[in-house]
Amino acid sequence: MEQNKYLEDISEIKNMMSRSSRFISLSGISGILAGIYALIGAYLAHSILVKNPLYMFSSKTDVTRYSMLNLNNLYFIAIGVIIAAAITGVLLTLKKSRESGEKMWDVTSKRLVFNFLIPLFTGGLFCLSLIQNEIYGLVAPATLLFYGLACVNASKYTLRDVRYLGFANIIIGLIATQFIGYGLYFWALGFGVFHILYGSIMYFKYDKKN
Amino acid sequence: MSLIDNINKAFDHRIRLGIMSILMVNDYADFNMLKEMLGATDGNLASHTKALEKETYIKVEKQFIGRKPNTRYSTTPLGKAAFKKHINALEKLIGK
Numbered sequence: 001m002e003q004n005k006y007l008e009d010i011s012e013i014k015n016m017m018s019r020s021s022r023f024i025s026l027s028g029i030s031g032i033l034a035g036i037y038a039l040i041g042a043y044l045a046h047s048i049l050v051k052n053p054l055y056m057f058s059s060k061t062d063v064t065r066y067s068m069l070n071l072n073n074l075y076f077i078a079i080g081v082i083i084a085a086a087i088t089g090v091l092l093t094l095k096k097s098r099e100s101g102e103k104m105w106d107v108t109s110k111r112l113v114f115n116f117l118i119p120l121f122t123g124g125l126f127c128l129s130l131i132q133n134e135i136y137g138l139v140a141p142a143t144l145l146f147y148g149l150a151c152v153n154a155s156k157y158t159l160r161d162v163r164y165l166g167f168a169n170i171i172i173g174l175i176a177t178q179f180i181g182y183g184l185y186f187w188a189l190g191f192g193v194f195h196i197l198y199g200s201i202m203y204f205k206y207d208k209k210n
Numbered sequence: 211m212s213l214i215d216n217i218n219k220a221f222d223h224r225i226r227l228g229i230m231s232i233l234m235v236n237d238y239a240d241f242n243m244l245k246e247m248l249g250a251t252d253g254n255l256a257s258h259t260k261a262l263e264k265e266t267y268i269k270v271e272k273q274f275i276g277r278k279p280n281t282r283y284s285t286t287p288l289g290k291a292a293f294k295k296h297i298n299a300l301e302k303l304i305g306k
Contacts, residue, residue, distance in 0.1 A: 006300045006303045006304050007304055009300055010304065012227055012228065012231070013227055013230075013231045013297060013300075016227070016228045016231035016232055016248075017232070017235045020232040020236055020239070020243075021235040106243075106246055107239075107243045107246070
């Protein structure tokens with residue numbers, strides 16, 4: 001019947017509009033796993049810090065008094081968490097995009113990655129300069145703030161839900177500026193708990209339906 | 211005037227519908243992006259873009275990126291208005 005054809009036309013229009021402007025194959029599970037990695041990382045970092053009360057995120061700390069080994073361990077944990085989260089994210093997104101027939105590396109995903117990386121890269125460099133100037137207390141709030149901004153910026157090119165993850169991280173990033181020395185807890189909340197929450201919401205909203 | 215009259219014959223094909231949908235939400239799209247999104251062959255896509263260009267619903271810009279020729283498509287105001295009218299007509303026909 002004619003009516004069916006019109007219905008098909010409309011759904012084709014909607015499908016093309018969303019697929020050409022947004023990358024929608026982000027995996028919810030990868031968000032949950034990224035959050036779990038972050039919590040494990042935070043736990044490991046915490047146990048190092050408790051053993052050697054470094055309080056590296058306190059502006060009053062004289063980092064030079066502490067052994068470089070511990071500082072290096074913290075960097076290793078941070079880098080390990082990032083790499084694990086990135087690999088998991090890419091693999092699960094690849095799987096999901098294959099299932100939905102969407103190309104993983106197309107115009108929309110390139111645009112998404114590019115726009116996500118602008119604030120993130122800026123933030124990374126800014127944090128390096130904070131470390132360089134020994135303003136350690138603001139590193140944790142700054143990472144949360146820039147990560148939040150990156151999410152808000154990227155949300156224009158993917159599922160809108162990423163926007164709320166961004167807002168949440170911006171808010172606790174700002175709050176964290178008032179609690180210098182507790183950076184690790186804010187990290188665990190922002191990168192850990194919020195990711196798990198966001199990933200679960202995405203999973204139940206988009207992945208489970210299909 | 212019946213509702214059917216608002217259905218635009220120029221959009222009465224899946225590929226053309228796709229081209230217009232993509233260009234409605236993107237400032238522009240190049241040939242390869244359209245091809246990728248629509249899963250069309252070069253010749254097929256070219257004939258449909260030409261048809262839409264003839265109606266002045268879309269604008270074509272040819273340029274070079276480095277040494278590679280690149281064809282960019284975007285909607286004209288006329289094309290946008292015509293497509294909106296077409297969508298409205300489709301929705302009304304379904305709604306009946």
